[in-house]
Amino acid sequence: EVQLVESGGGLVKPGGSLRLSCAASGFTFSSYSMNWVRQAPGKGLEWVSSISGSSSYIYYADSVKGRFTISRDNAKNSLYLQMNSLRAEDTAVYYCAREESSSWYCSEYWGQGTLVTVSS
Amino acid sequence: DIQMTQSPSSLSASVGDRVTITCRASQTISSYLNWYQQKPGKAPKLLIYAASSLQSGVPSRFSGSGSGTDFTVTISSLQPEDFATYYCQQSYRTPRTFGQGTKLEIK
Numbered sequence: 253e254v255q256l257v258e259s260g261g262g263l264v265k266p267g268g269s270l271r272l273s274c275a276a277s278g279f280t281f282s283s284y285s286m287n288w289v290r291q292a293p294g295k296g297l298e299w300v301s302s303i304s305g306s307s308s309y310i311y312y313a314d315s316v317k318g319r320f321t322i323s324r325d326n327a328k329n330s331l332y333l334q335m336n337s338l339r340a341e342d343t344a345v346y347y348c349a350r351e352e353s354s355s356w357y358c359s360e361y362w363g364q365g366t367l368v369t370v371s372s
Numbered sequence: 373d374i375q376m377t378q379s380p381s382s383l384s385a386s387v388g389d390r391v392t393i394t395c396r397a398s399q400t401i402s403s404y405l406n407w408y409q410q411k412p413g414k415a416p417k418l419l420i421y422a423a424s425s426l427q428s429g430v431p432s433r434f435s436g437s438g439s440g441t442d443f444t445v446t447i448s449s450l451q452p453e454d455f456a457t458y459y460c461q462q463s464y465r466t467p468r469t470f471g472q473g474t475k476l477e478i479k
Binding site for chain 1: 468
C-alpha cells in the first residue's frame with residue numbers, strides 16, 4: 253500500500269525556517285517524481301515544487317523561489333522541503349504528492365498534510 | 373505560466389441533478405488535464421486524468437471531456453457524497469497550476 257506521511261509543520265515566526273519531511277512507503281520511491289502542494293486556510297491548491305526521481309530536475313513556484321529548497325533521499329525513501337525566510341503568506345497545509353509519469357503526470361497519492369503557521 | 377480558470381466558482385445543486393464544471397487553460401495543454409475532489413480537512417482525491425480517463429475506483433457518474441484549452445467534468449446524478457470542492461490542474465508544463473476551485477453545495 254502506497255503511503256505518504258508528512259511531518260515537520262508547526263508555528264514559526266516571520267523570517268524563520270522550517271524543514272518538512274515526507275516519508276514514503278509501499279513503492280519504489282526513486283522511480284517517481286514528487287511534488288509539494290500547499291493550501292492556505294480557506295483557499296485553493298497551489299503547486300509549490302517538484303523534484304525528479306534522481307533529483308536531476310527541480311522546479312519551484314515563483315512565490316517560493318530562492319527561499320524554499322526541495323530535496324530527497326532515495327535511500328531513506330524521504331522527500332524534504334527546506335523553508336527559509338518564511339512569510340505570513342506561507343501559512344498553509346503542505347501536502348506531498350507522487351507524480352504518475354505513466355498517467356499524464358497526475359497525482360493519485362497524497363499525504364495527509366502538515367500545517368505550517370507563520371506568525372509572530 | 374499557464375493559467376487555469378474554472379467556472380463557476382460555486383454551484384448549488386440538488387441530489388440527482390446533473391452538473392458540469394468548466395476549466396479553461398490560457399494556452400493549449402493537449403489532454404494534460406486532471407480533476408480532483410477535495411472535502412474539508414482532507415487531501416485532494418484524483419477523479420479524472422488525461423482529461424477523460426476515470427481514475428480506478430471513481431464512480432462512473434463522473435466523466436471528463438475536452439482537449440486543447442477547454443475542459444469539463446460532469447457528474448451525471450449528484451449523490452450526497454459528491455458535495456465538495458473540485459479543482460482542475462494542468463500537468464502539461466511546470467508550474468503545475470491549479471484552477472481556483474469550484475465549491476459544490478447542496479441546494
